Amino acid sequence: MIDALLLSRLQFAWVIALHILLPAFTVGLAAYIAVLEGIYFFTRRAVFLRLSRFWLRLFAVSFGMGVASGIVMPFQFGTNWSRFSDVTADVLGPLMAYEVLMAFFLEAGFLGVLLFGRERVPPWVHFFAGVMVAAGTLLSTFWILSANSWMQTPAGHAMVDGRFVPQDWLRVIFNPSFPYRLVHTTMAFFITTALVVIGVAAYHLRRGRHAEESLVMQKMGLGLLAVLVPLQILVGDLHGLNTLEHQPAKLAAMEANWETQARMPLLLFAWPDEAAERNRLELGVPVLGSVILGHSPDAVVRGLKEWKAEDRPPVAIPFFSFRLMVGLGVLMLALTIAGLVLWRRGRLAAAAGFQRACILAAPLGFVAVVAGWVTTEVGRQPWVVYGLVRTRDAVTPSLGTHDVALSLLVYVLAYVFIFGGGLLFMARLVRRGFDSDAELEPGAPAATPARPLSGATRVR
Amino acid sequence: MALDLVPLWAAILAFGVFMYVLLDGFDLGVGILFPFAPDDASRNTMMDSVAPIWDFNETWLVLGGVGLLAAFPLAFAIVIPAVYFPILFMLIGLIFRGVAFEFRHLSNRRHWWDRSFFAGSLVATFSQGVVLGTFVQGIAVDGRHYAGGSFDWLTPFALLTGAGLVAGYGLLGACWLVLKTEGEVHEWARRKARQLAIGVAAFVAMVSLWTPFIQPQVRERWFGGEHPLWLWPVPVVTTALFVFLWRSLARGRDATPFLAALGIFAMAYLGLAISIFPMVVPYSFDLWQAAATPRSQAFLMIGTLFLLPIILGYTVWSYWVFRGKVRAGGGYHS
Numbered sequence: 017m018i019d020a021l022l023l024s025r026l027q028f029a030w031v032i033a034l035h036i037l038l039p040a041f042t043v044g045l046a047a048y049i050a051v052l053e054g055i056y057f058f059t060r061r062a063v064f065l066r067l068s069r070f071w072l073r074l075f076a077v078s079f080g081m082g083v084a085s086g087i088v089m090p091f092q093f094g095t096n097w098s099r100f101s102d103v104t105a106d107v108l109g110p111l112m113a114y115e116v117l118m119a120f121f122l123e124a125g126f127l128g129v130l131l132f133g134r135e136r137v138p139p140w141v142h143f144f145a146g147v148m149v150a151a152g153t154l155l156s157t158f159w160i161l162s163a164n165s166w167m168q169t170p171a172g173h174a175m176v177d178g179r180f181v182p183q184d185w186l187r188v189i190f191n192p193s194f195p196y197r198l199v200h201t202t203m204a205f206f207i208t209t210a211l212v213v214i215g216v217a218a219y220h221l222r223r224g225r226h227a228e229e230s231l232v233m234q235k236m237g238l239g240l241l242a243v244l245v246p247l248q249i250l251v252g253d254l255h256g257l258n259t260l261e262h263q264p265a266k267l268a269a270m271e272a273n274w275e276t277q278a279r280m281p282l283l284l285f286a287w288p289d290e291a292a293e294r295n296r297l298e299l300g301v302p303v304l305g306s307v308i309l310g311h312s313p314d315a316v317v318r319g320l321k322e323w324k325a326e327d328r329p330p331v332a333i334p335f336f337s338f339r340l341m342v343g344l345g346v347l348m349l350a351l352t353i354a355g356l357v358l359w360r361r362g363r364l365a366a367a368a369g370f371q372r373a374c375i376l377a378a379p380l381g382f383v384a385v386v387a388g389w390v391t392t393e394v395g396r397q398p399w400v401v402y403g404l405v406r407t408r409d410a411v412t413p414s415l416g417t418h419d420v421a422l423s424l425l426v427y428v429l430a431y432v433f434i435f436g437g438g439l440l441f442m443a444r445l446v447r448r449g450f451d452s453d454a455e456l457e458p459g460a461p462a463a464t465p466a467r468p469l470s471g472a473t474r475v476r
Numbered sequence: 477m478a479l480d481l482v483p484l485w486a487a488i489l490a491f492g493v494f495m496y497v498l499l500d501g502f503d504l505g506v507g508i509l510f511p512f513a514p515d516d517a518s519r520n521t522m523m524d525s526v527a528p529i530w531d532f533n534e535t536w537l538v539l540g541g542v543g544l545l546a547a548f549p550l551a552f553a554i555v556i557p558a559v560y561f562p563i564l565f566m567l568i569g570l571i572f573r574g575v576a577f578e579f580r581h582l583s584n585r586r587h588w589w590d591r592s593f594f595a596g597s598l599v600a601t602f603s604q605g606v607v608l609g610t611f612v613q614g615i616a617v618d619g620r621h622y623a624g625g626s627f628d629w630l631t632p633f634a635l636l637t638g639a640g641l642v643a644g645y646g647l648l649g650a651c652w653l654v655l656k657t658e659g660e661v662h663e664w665a666r667r668k669a670r671q672l673a674i675g676v677a678a679f680v681a682m683v684s685l686w687t688p689f690i691q692p693q694v695r696e697r698w699f700g701g702e703h704p705l706w707l708w709p710v711p712v713v714t715t716a717l718f719v720f721l722w723r724s725l726a727r728g729r730d731a732t733p734f735l736a737a738l739g740i741f742a743m744a745y746l747g748l749a750i751s752i753f754p755m756v757v758p759y760s761f762d763l764w765q766a767a768a769t770p771r772s773q774a775f776l777m778i779g780t781l782f783l784l785p786i787i788l789g790y791t792v793w794s795y796w797v798f799r800g801k802v803r804a805g806g807g808y809h810s
Contacts, residue, residue, distance in 0.1 A: 027770055076579045083531045084574035088567045090541045094556025095563055101545060102553035102620055108767045109546030112774040116539045117783045122533045125790045128528030136797050181769050412557045412622070419626040423564050430568050433576055441582035 021411045023420035024096040027427060029393075030067075031088050033386055034431050038082035040385045041158055043202070044209025045075050046123075046150040048236075049130075053146040057139055063228055066450045070229070073445050076131050079092035081438050083124070087430070094422065100400055100410035107173050107180045107188055108163050115159035123152030138141040151295035157202055165194035167401050168392065169262045173228050192262050196255040203248045204388065206240065207348065208381025210308070213237040214355070215378025216446055218371040229450050231365060234374075238359060241352040249345055253308070258308055259395075262319075263402060268320045269329045270338040271305060275319040285339075288331040293321060326398065334395040344380050481773040482763050486756075487546040488780060492543055496536035498738055503530045503718040506599025507573050507648020509640060509668060510590065516663035519590065525802040527577055532794065534570065546776055550620060550766035551756040557622040558615045559629055563605040569600030598642065599734055605641030609634030613690055617760040633686060640679030644741065647672040653732040654725070656802050669733055670725050677718050679742040680744060684711070687751055693759055694751045707750060712784070760797065 049071050090112060093101045126148040134142050172187030173180045173383075182188055213236035217230035260267045272288045272295050273280060282304035286295035306315040320328050351373060358364045365371075394450035396402055400410040503526040515517045527724040545552040556563060568636060573596030580589035606629055613633055616624035650672055653665035721736035758778040767773065 071641075080531065080578050082577055083534065084571040087538055088572055090538060090545065090554065091563050091567060093545065094541070094552050095560050098553040098557045098621070100550060101556075105545050105549030105552065106772040109542070109549055109768060110772055112542045113539075113546040114779055116535065116542050117780060117787065120538055121532070121783075121787045121790075122531035125787070126793055127531065132528045133797050162562045182771050185775055212546055233558060255758070349637065378757070412560075414557050414622045414624065415560065416626065418785050419560060423560070426564060426568060430571060434571055437579055437583070438575065443578060444582055 018417065020415040020417050020420045021408055023417065023424050024411050024415070025407065027096060027420060027424045028092055030424070030431065031085070031092060031427055033389070034435055035082070035085040035089060036385060036389060037382050037435075038078050038085065038154065039157070040205050040208045040382055041212065042075060042079050042082055043153040043205040044207075045071060045078070045212075046146075046153045047206070048209060048213065049075060049144075050146040050150040051236075053143045057143040062230055067229055067233065070445075070450050072131060074173045074442055077136050077442055077445065079127065079437060081125075081434065084434075088239060088427075095423075096412055097400075098412040098413065098414075099408050100405070103405060103410070104167075104401060107170075108166065110182075111163040111166070111189065112158050115156055115163075119152045119156035119159065120157065121152075123149050126152070128330050144271040154202070158198060161198050161201055162189050162191070162194050165197045166191045168197070168396055169193040170404060172400050175404075193255075193258055196251070196258045200248070200251050200255045200388075201385075202383050203244050203251060204381065207244050208385055210244070210346070211381045214241070214374045214377050215376075218374035219379075219446065220449060221365055222371050222375065223231070223370070226366060226450050234355075234364060235359065238352065238355040241348070242356055245345070245352050246348050249349065252342075252345065257309065263395065264318045265320065265323050265327065266329055266334065266392075267309075268318060268322075269331045269334045269395055271317075272331055272335045272390060273305070273317060273319045274321055277315060278306060278314045278316045278321060279304055280302045280309070280315075280317045283335075286335065288335055290328075290331055309467060329395050329397040334391045337387040337390040337394070341384050341391060344384040344387070347377070348380065348384075479774075481777055482767050484522030484660055484777065485767070485773055486754075489540065489543045489547055492536055496533070496540050496741070497745065498779075499536060500530075501645045501741065502526075502648040502652040503732075504532055504573075504597045504601050505647065507593050507649070507654065508601060508646045509649050509653070509665070510594045510597070512668070513800045514660055514664050516702075518664065521657055521661050521777035521802055522653060523577065523580075525653065528798050529794065530577065532791065534574070536569075547768055547773060548756050548763065548766040550761055551622065552619060554622045554757050554761070555611065555615060558624060559607045559610050560626045562606040562610070562629055566568060566600045566603035569596040569598070569603060572596030573600065592715075597645075601642050601645045602638040603722065605638035606634045607792050608641065608654070608748075611758060612637070612687060612694075612752065615757045615760070616695070617757060630671065633687070633690065636679070637683060638687070640676070640683055643672055643675040644744075645677055646699035647676050648734075648737050648741070651737040655730055655734045658803070660768075660800050666725055666728075666733075668736075670722070673718065673721055673725070676740070680714065680740075684747065691759060697751060710743060710747050710750065714740060714747075717743060 049068055052064050052068040052071065055061070056068060105467040126145040129137060129142065129145040130149055133145065137145070166188060169192040170180070171180060171191040172189075174183050214234045216336070217233040217237065220226040220230045221234075256267065256270075259270075267425035271280075272283055272286045274293055274295070277300065281298075281302045283295070283298060283300040285297065285299045287297045288295050303313045306313055306317060309315060309317050320331065354370055354373070355364070358367045358370055398406055398408070400407045482652055506522050506526050510522060513522060541552075541803060544555075572592045573594075576589040576593035576596065580586045580593065583589055609631070610629040615633060616628065623805060647669060650665045650669035653671055654662060656664065717736050717739045721733055721740065724732040726734060752758055754764075756766045757761045
């Protein structure tokens with residue numbers, strides 16, 4: 017049924033799915049820029065300045081879009097989820113406020129100097145500004161994922177008159193799923209950025225230009241992927257075990273597991289039929305599910321039928337989005353191994369097939385992040401605070417169907433336009449490539465003297 | 477908990493919202509004035525004057541929203557649904573103006589994004605004024621929920637405050653440009669500031685005269701028996717600031733018009749606070765009824781008292797780095 021509740025859920029999914037693409041890129045990119053600035057500061061090797069200037073232009077565009085689409089997010093809690101706000105604010109409000117105070121101000125306060133201040137402050141201050149912006153993005157990740165994790169695995173609170181009241185802040189912040197989600201998500205963001213970096217490098221290599229910059233980028237990106245991708249697979253497994261312990265219904269949906277059983281198979285493909293409470297077209301590996309989840313063939317895993325139908329999450333969406341995320345992880349691992357082998361043989365730049373694969377892989381991190389996000393958020397349903405507050409009890413009571421239909425339409429049109437434009441313009445910046453050293457000489461006239469101040473054109 | 481943190485939280489939140497109004501006020505105002513500038517070179521200078529600071533200014537809006545959620549959650553849960561569409565329009569406006577800073581330099585259709593910068597600034601400002609007017613008029617409440625419809629904000633008074641805020645931010649923007657620019661754009665901004673000063677004075681007068689008739693509480697506060705005498709300085713100082721603004725514009729001063737405009741905003745804000753206090757969901761819930769539990773307020777207060785001075789410190793530093801006049805073309809970054 018189409019009502020204000022369903023439309024509000026679609027609206028939130030839309031604005032957050034598009035917003036998360038930007039932090040997925042800028043968290044890693046801020047750290048990368050800080051590293052580039054740091055290497056340049058200590059070695060004065062010009063290639064690192066050219067790299068930093070190039071990425072700062074893309075950072076300026078994506079960060080501006082991130083700020084603009086990020087302001088939307090907290091207001092959604094008030095406009096469409098006022099009962100959620102009323103019930104949870106005593107616990108979640110301070111976490112979000114700490115995000116603003118510790119992270120948003122830090123990022124925004126130093127961003128201006130990072131983008132426009134290179135010639136107005138001493139080099140070490142400029143480097144410091146880069147470090148502060150990167151620190152801000154990480155602190156933001158910390159607080160918002162703490163709040164999100166509390167909704168998944170609430171802890172440290174009491175209920176008074178139907179509202180959550182904090183009892184133990186450390187247990188609220190470091191709730192059971194938070195450490196896993198924080199590490200898993202932050203690593204996903206870094207991997208996403210690294211894939212973009214090696215993809216952009218591959219694009220320039222394929223066109224036979226910027227070889228020096230591109231090889232530095234690709235080696236830095238591959239080095240990071242070599243560490244993070246295998247580690248991410250391990251952390252993802254631990255995160256899954258944490259979900260099994262604290263949100264078993266979500267895990268059952270992710271695996272489309274209807275029956276509580278030992279020797280549970282690992283399904284590679286299935287078509288879940290929620291009405292019939294079973295799967296069609298199952299294809300799986302016997303016993304492997306129990307081995308992965310319980311570390312024993314005889315481990316018993318709880319199935320969806322243990323919960324009443326109204327307490328179960330949708331099955332098909334988490335099942336498929338989880339498989340998409342894991343499948344992409346395997347592809348990333350293969351790409352990383354191939355890159356390391358070629359690097360070792362000194363054939364990175366010449367390997368046309370690998371470079372083409374890098375270009376195709378550039379957006380895969382974003383897809384995996386959104387797929388993982390969908391898995392965890394849809395898997396939390398029908399709860400907004402897991403096991404305690406239903407999503408349907410969280411929506412703003414005064415909203416009519418038409419109100420939300422109109423606002424959703426506006427958000428969809430506006431975001432398609434803005435994100436489409438952003439993508440186009442960032443592609444243009446990538447095509448434009450790196451500055452030559454002559455443009456970077458101190459006191460050199462700007463290439464286009466009349467160009468005004470923007471991060472994209474004026475980053476020095 | 478022995479210590480009542482509600483007054484301190486109200487003060488911090490009021491300070492945060494006021495910082496937002498002042499800071500984003502002038503850069504939204506620059507956007508409102510944008511299409512009326514003499515030429516493209518002036519427009520580039522105008523954009524340059526706010527490019528390094530606009531997103532920092534908007535962060536105060538996020539603090540205002542999230543601070544309200546954290547410190548007075550009931551107010552957040554009731555007031556925001558009452559202004560569902562003004563908030564939507566404000567957010568969309570802020571998006572379209574925010575991305576224009578970068579997009580206009582990358583697009584082949586720069587004029588699209590110049591229009592987007594103007595229209596976004598205008599819509600966001602007008603919407604904020606409507607939110608203000610709706611708030612002052614009072615919000616229908618049923619239990620812990622907003623009880624009205626999604627278009628109840630569409631009233632003559634709220635439209636007046638919307639238009640008034642457009643003029644007000646325009647004035648702040650013009651005075652900012654008087655401070656930060658020179659040459660043709662500077663002279664143009666000075667003329668605009670004088671025109672807008674007259675407009676703002678008219679809006680302040682209209683809103684001030686209208687507000688007491690909306691609500692008995694407000695009428696009682698300003699004209700009632702108790703101590704209305706101590707409120708007299710508010711209109712007197714406001715009038716004096718308008719005179720001061722007018723004269724400093726006429727005498728060719730650069731910095732004092734901006735300070736006078738800030739002062740006018742401060743007095744208008746103070747007048748509003750006097751009218752509404754202690755209500756935070758006018759006229760149903762006061763600050764204490766809408767407050768978060770003391771444990772939440774205390775937990776956040778510890779960090780806020782530590783972080784807010786640091787934030788103000790690097791705000792001042794960032795403005796200091798970009799001090800001085802903005803020059804057209806390459807001069808700005810050298």
